Amino acid sequence: xxxxxxxxxxxxxxxxxxxSLNCSYTVSGLRGLFWYRQDPGKGPEFLFTLYSAGEEKEKxxxxxxxxxxxxxxxxxxxxxxxxxxxxxxxxDTGTASKLTxxxxxxxxxxx
Amino acid sequence: DxxxxxxPRHKVTETGTPVTLRCHQTENHRYMYWYRQDPGHGLRLIxxxxxxxxxxxxxxxxxxxxxRSKTEDFxxxxxxxxxxQTSVYFCAIxxxxxxxxxxxxxxxxx
Numbered sequence: 001x002x003x004x005x006x007x008x009x010x011x012x013x014x015x016x017x018x019x020s021l022n023c024s025y026t027v028s029g030l031r032g033l034f035w036y037r038q039d040p041g042k043g044p045e046f047l048f049t050l051y052s053a054g055e056e057k058e059k060x061x062x063x064x065x066x067x068x069x070x071x072x073x074x075x076x077x078x079x080x081x082x083x084x085x086x087x088x089x090x091x092d093t094g095t096a097s098k099l100t101x102x103x104x105x106x107x108x109x110x111x
Numbered sequence: 112d113x114x115x116x117x118x119p120r121h122k123v124t125e126t127g128t129p130v131t132l133r134c135h136q137t138e139n140h141r142y143m144y145w146y147r148q149d150p151g152h153g154l155r156l157i158x159x160x161x162x163x164x165x166x167x168x169x170x171x172x173x174x175x176x177x178x179r180s181k182t183e184d185f186x187x188x189x190x191x192x193x194x195x196q197t198s199v200y201f202c203a204i205x206x207x208x209x210x211x212x213x214x215x216x217x218x219x220x221x
Contacts, residue, residue, distance in 0.1 A: 042215070043212035046211055087153070087154070091208075097161075098156055098169065099154075099156070101154040101155070103153040
């Protein structure tokens with residue numbers, strides 16, 4: 001059974017204080033690992049897809065990396081508007097496009 | 112917003128009543144999904160569809176049924192709502208390898 005564990009559950013940063021969010025996963029075969037951002041009362045917003053170990057993707061202050069067991073979402077010099085819950089999900093090669101999600105990391109960035 | 116509309120956005124219903132949630136897409140994508148989101152559980156798959164009249168169960172399908180008679184519409188029905196089905200429900204579509212989500216329906220069963 002696919003499993004995704006995200007840590008920490010919550011993170012509070014000051015503006016400009018860089019940090020990383022962790023997503024550990026267990027799958028029989030990885031088709032893709034996905035990062036989403038979710039604001040309160042909204043649906044998840046797609047950020048990145050990573051397909052193989054060693055792959056990296058960047059978008060503004062966010063950078064996602066992937067190893068064979070985990071993924072990191074690095075946030076460089078965050079701003080208050082980066083405050084949100086960040087979700088990680090995996091797609092197994094044998095599960096017909098279904099995603100298994102972690103419970104998310106709730107990030108708060110203060111001035 | 113990837114052309115996904117969920118309706119209603121909020122609903123309060125009584126235990127034992129049937130409830131149908133609707134997901135509408137504007138771009139004729141083949142795969143559509145229904146998830147529920149609860150504190151401490153993350154998003155969990157209820158049912159999904161891979162074409163008109165082609166559906167399959169997810170990990171939390173008990174008490175739910177779905178129908179897809181047109182490519183653009185995917186309906187989720189709670190046959191007899193229970194308090195444990197109080198949740199936020201999200202519809203998603205697959206575009207290439209990524210899933211894009213609607214804004215959600217907050218359902219409260221009293």
